[in-house]
Amino acid sequence: MQLDKSQLDFIQAPSDQNIRLLAPAGCGKTLRLLHRCKFLAEHSATKQNFLVVTFTRAARDELRSRVNEDPGFADIRDLVEISTLNSWGYRQIKREAFSPKLITSRRDFHFTMRNQLQPVWRNHEQVRGAIQSSNRWKSANAPRNLMDMIDSLKTLGFDHKRQSSLEGFNHHWKELEGQGLGWRLQEQVDQLIKFDVLTESATSAKDFYCAFYQFWVEATARLIDEATFTLEDQKYFAYQHEQTNVDNRGFLSGAAALGHVFVDEFQDINPLDLALVRAMVKRRRATLTIAGDDDQAIFEWRGATPEYILEPDKFLRTRRRFVTHTLATNYRSPSNIVLRSQSLIKHNKRRVAKQISSNSLKNAQIDIKKLDTLRDSLNYVHKLLNSSISQGTSPSRLALISRKRSQIIPYQVFFASKDIPFCAAEDLQVFLSATFERLIRLLTVKEDADRRRSASNVLNDITFFCDYVKRYPLNKKTKLALKSHLLSSRPRTIRDGIDALADYHGELKGKNVDGETSLDMADAISQFIDAESVTDALLSLSTDFEGFQYDFGKSEEDIFFADPPFLYLAEYARQYEDDFASFVDDIEVAKDTLVYTPPFEDDVSDENLFKRPIHLMTALRAKGKEFDKVVLLDVQDQIWPNRNARTQQQLEAERRVFYVAFTRAREQVTMLLHKGAVPSPYIQELGL
Template sequence: MGLNEAQYRAVYHRGGPLLVLAGAGSGKTRVITERVAALVERGVAHDRITAVTFTNKAADEMRQRLRARLGATAGRLRIQTFHALGLAIVRQHAGLVGRRAGLSVFGRSEQRTAVRSVLQEMGLPDDRTQLDRVLPRLSQLKGGIAPRADPALVDLRRRYDALLIRMNAVDFDDLILLPLQLLQQHDEVAELWRMRASHLLVDEYQDSSRLQYELVRALAPGEADLTVVGDDDQAIYGWRGAEVRNLFQLERDYPTLTVVRLEENYRSTAAILHAANSLIAHNRERLGKKLRNTLGRGRPPRVWECDTSEDEAERIAADIARRHTIDRVAWERFCILYRAAHQSRAIEAALRGRAIPYRVSGGRSFFDHAEIRDLLAWMRLIANPDDDLAFLHAATHPRRGIGATSLSRLGDLAHRLDTSLLKAARDGLLEGRVSDALRGFALLIGDLEHRFRRGDAGEAFDLLLKESDLIGAIREATDDEEAWRRKEGNIAQLRDWWIEHAERKGNLVSFMQRMMLFGDRDEAEEGAVRLMTVHAAKGLEFDHVYIAGMEEGSFPHKNAVAEGRIEEERRLLYVAITRARHRLTLSWAAHRSTSRRGEARRPSRFLQEIDHEALCFVDRDPDSEEAVAEAEAHMAEIRRRLGLA
C-alpha cells in the first residue's frame, strides 16, 4: 500500500525542521522509516543520519524495516535510543567528563548500592524507605527539575557524582546530562556530533524530558534538518519527567517549523475511534487532530457494570474463553489492561480457574535473575577494574573466604590510597590469610581479562564459569531440576549473546555497556492472553482489548486527581482505547476488593465524557439484550459447524 497524502509530505519534506503529529495507528513507524530511506536514496551519506527512539524494541523494529528496505547498507545507519546515543558521545570524549576507557554503566541496582554507600558515609539512614525517597529526588536534581533541593540532597549528589568518577562509571541520568554538557561546553564536540546528526530524526517526542529536549536542540540548532515525530494525545509519562510541553515549544524554538498531521488510522474500527476522539476532545492542552477511520464501522465498545471486582474478572475470563472457543480467536490476540498492577490479582485468579494461559507483562527481567547478575558482575569487573561495586559482588559470589570485615578493611585501605578495591587487593597490602585470598582473586580477574581480550570468546566465557566456580555454586544452591535447567538456559543465552557480539568485532567493554542498555525488550509469548498496565501497553495493539477498573479513584487514579493531572489520566485512557483493533470492552465494579473489605465505587467520570452514542452499555443482568444476541449468534455458529443450520 502506498503512502497517503500526509505521509508523503512527511517522508519527502525538504528544508528545515519538521514536526509530524502522528495519531495512534497512523503509520508513524513507516513514515519515519521511509523518511530515512528517502534520505539515503537522495544521496545523503549514512554517517550523516541519526535516528533516535525511546526503547530498544523500537530501535530494533526500525533497523529491521530499513534492512528490508535498503539491504545490508542499513547496518551503517545510526539508529539508537537516547541513552545509547548519549553513551556513544561520552565514550568518545570520556576524558572531558572525568572518565576513562572501559567505563561502566550503572543500572538501578548498582545505583541503589552506590547511593546507599554515600548515605552511610554521610551518617544518614540507608534503609529501603529512605532509598525509595532519595533516588527519584536525586534523579530530578540531576535532571534540573528538583524544586528547591535541600542542602543535604545537593551534598549527596556531589558525593555520589565523585563516587561515579572514582569508579569510572555513569548512571542513566548521566547518559543525557554529560553529552549535553559536552555539546554545550566544547565546540569541537558539538561540531563533530552535529555533522553526524546532520539529519536528525526523533521518535515519540512527547515522551522526552527537559534535558532530552535540550540535547536535541544542541544537536540540531536553528535551521537544522530535524524531524520530530510525536503525539500530544499520547503523552503519559509526566510522572517520570517527560514533558508534553516540549512539543508545544518546538514552534517557539524553531520558527520555520513545518507541521504535518497524520490523522488516518489503520488500526481501529470507526466505533472505537469515535469513543477515543470524543474522550480526548475534553483535554484543553492539545495541538489538535482527529483520527479518521479506514477500516469500517465495527461494533461499538461495550461498557460492563459488575457487582464486584471478582465478578468483573470472571466476566472477562468467560468472554475470552467463549470467543476463543466459538470464534477461534488465538489467546495472544486478547489483552486485559488496568491502571495499576495490583488490579491483576482477581483477573489472574479468574483466568487460572478457566485454565486460560496468560502472561503478565512487566514481570521479572532476564537481567534480574541471580545467576545473570552474578555473571555480569564478574564481567563488569573484568571490563572495568575501577568498578568497586562489581568487585564487591564478584568477590562474594560465590563465597571464597572473603567476608564483610575483610572487605571493609580493604575499602578503608583503598580510600586512604585513593585507588580501586581491585588494585588494593592485587598489591596485597593487608596482613594474614585474607590478603592471600584477596590477592588470588585479583590475579584471577587479571588472568580472565587477558583471556577475554586475547582469546576465543567462547573459551574465555567457559573459563570464567570454571575458574569462578559460579556453575558449581548455582547448581549446589538449586534443588529443583526444572529451576536448574532454566538457570542453565539463561547462562547459555548470555554466552550466545557474548559470542555473537565478539564475532562482530566487539570487545567486553562494549558488550557490558550494551547489556546495561538492553533491558527494555519485550518478551513476546505466543499462545497466552496478555495482562499489563496501560503504561506497559504503549505501542502495542490487539484484536480484543478489555480495560478493567473504570471507577473513580482507579481510573482516573486518586493521586492524579489530587495532584491535578486529569489531562494526563485522560490521555492514558485514550492510549488504552486505541490499543484495540476490533473489539473493546470497558468494565467497572460497584464494589472493589481492597485488602479484606469491599469498597463501594462510582463509575469513572471518563465513561460520562465518552459520547454515549459510541458505547453499548450492558448491565449486570446476564439476560440483557446484548447477552441474548451474542448467545443466539454463538448457538447459530455451533449449529452451522454441526451442519444443522
C-alpha cells in the same frame, strides 16, 4: 502499502525544514520516518547522514530490521544510524572516558556513596548526617536513595557545570515548575525530608540548594572525573560532551556531521533527553524532526512532559521554526473507536487539535457491563475468553487493562486456579516482592494461632507481627528486650504471646508510656488473629498494620508499597470464607505462573509469551500494543480518573491514559464496572 496524502506531505516536505510530526495511534508513523530518510537521500545533491533516535530498544531493533531486510531501503542502509539515546550516549562515554565503570546495582550505588563519594559528603553536614544517622534504617537506606537522587536531578535537566550557582539553580527550578514538573521537584524534597537532609519547616528552593544541591554539584563532578557512570549518565555525559563543544564552537562538519536527526516518541522525553537532543542537533547544525502524539503522553511519572512536543520552538530553540505535519488516517482502529476516542480526548484543553479518520469502514463492538461483584466480573471475562477460543480466534488477542496494579491481581489468581496460561507484565511482580511474602507468612501464622508450639517460635512470630504493626520494624535493641520479656512468661500459643505483649512496659517504638503502645500493638495483632474469614484478615492487615500500607518512600525498594492490593484481594477472598489454606495455596500457584517480561525500555516481542491466550496489564504498559478484544477493568469514577488527580494538569494526564487504553482494540472493547459505583466520566465523554 500506498501512502496517503498526509504521509506524502510529510515525506516530501522541503529538506531544510524542522518538522513536528504529530501521529495518533495506528497512523504508521515509525515507518514513515524511514521513508522520509529515503526521500531526502534520493533528492539531495550531496551525501546525507541520518540519525534516528527511538525511545525503546524494541523500536530500535524493529527499525533496524526494516532497513536491513526491506529492499526498498537498500540504498540508505549505510546512511542511517538507528539508536536509543542511552546507547548513543554510551558510545560517547567509551570514546571519551578512560576505562569507564558502569554501576547499575543497588549494592554498587550503596558502595559508591558510602566510599567513593565520602570525600565529598563528609564536607556537607546534612548529607553526612543522613549517611551516618544513628537510625539504623536511615543509615542503611540513605546511601542508595541519595545516589538515586543524584540521577533524578540529572533526569530533571540540572547541569552541575552551568547551573552551579544559586541563581542558575533557581532559574532551572522555576523553569521546571513552569513545565508542570513541580511535583517531581516535590518528590525530591520529600526524599530529603525522609532522611533528615531537609526539615518540614525548611523546604524552599534555597534550602534545597544549600542542603543537597551543592553536594550534588561536587559529587557529579567527582564521579565523572573518576569515570564512574550510572545508566542515566549515558545521556548526561553525552549531553555534557556535546554542550561543551557547542559552548566552545566545536561544531562538526564534513563526514562527521549529520544532515538530519529524527526523534521518535518525542512526547515521552524528559528534560535531560531534551537537553541532549538540543545540543547534538546544534553541534551538527542538523535539521530536526520530532515525531509523536501529545495525546499519548502518559509517561509523566518518569519525568516526561507533553510541553516539549506542544511547544517545540520554545524548548528546542533551533535556528529554524518547526513546521507541523499531522498523519490524519488511522489504519488500525475501527471507525467508531477512532470517532469516540477523538470525542474523549477533545475534552483536554492543553493539546493540538487534530482531525483523524479511520481507514476502516467497519465498527468495533463496544459494550458496557455493569456487574454486581468481582466474582461476576471474573466469570464474565472467563466466558469471553472461552467464546473467543471456541470461535477460533488466534491466541494472545484478548487483553485485560487496568488503571492500577492491584486491580489485576484477582484475575491472575483466578486464571492460575483454572490453569489458563496468561502473560502478566511487570505490573504484577508485586507477588514476588519480599513484603508480599511476609503477608503470606502472617496468614499462615494466623491459621495456626491456637496450635501449641515452642516458646521460641511464639517469640519469633510475635516480634514478626510487631515489625509490621507500625511503619518501620523494631530495632535490634528493642526486639531483644521484648523477646526477653516474652520469654519470661513462656508463651506456648500466639494468643499467649499477645497477652504477654500487652503487659510489656519497656521501650517500644518510643517511650511506651504506661504500656499504651504495647496495648495498641496487642490489640492490632488480636484483631487479625480473631478474624473469622480470609477477607476479614486481609482487611485487618490493611487498616491495623501500618507496615503494609501505601508508602511512596518504601515503594522505591519494594513495589508492594506503591499499590497495596488488599481491597481487591479481600473482595476476591470472599469465596474462600475461612479456608486460609486454600487461599494461600492458590496464591502460591499464581506466583508460579509469573513469567519475566522486560521493563518498558526493553519491551521486546517474545513469541512464546505473546501466544498466551490472555494478557494482563496496566494502561501504562499497554501503550504501543494492540489486541482484537480489550476489557477495561473498573471503569468507574475514582479509578478512571484516579482519585488523586485533582489539578487540571493531572486530570488531563488521566484522560490521556484512558485514551491510550481504549484505542488498543481492533474488534471489541468491553468496559466493566460495579453496579453500585459511579460510572467514569469518560464513558459520557466517549459519547456512550
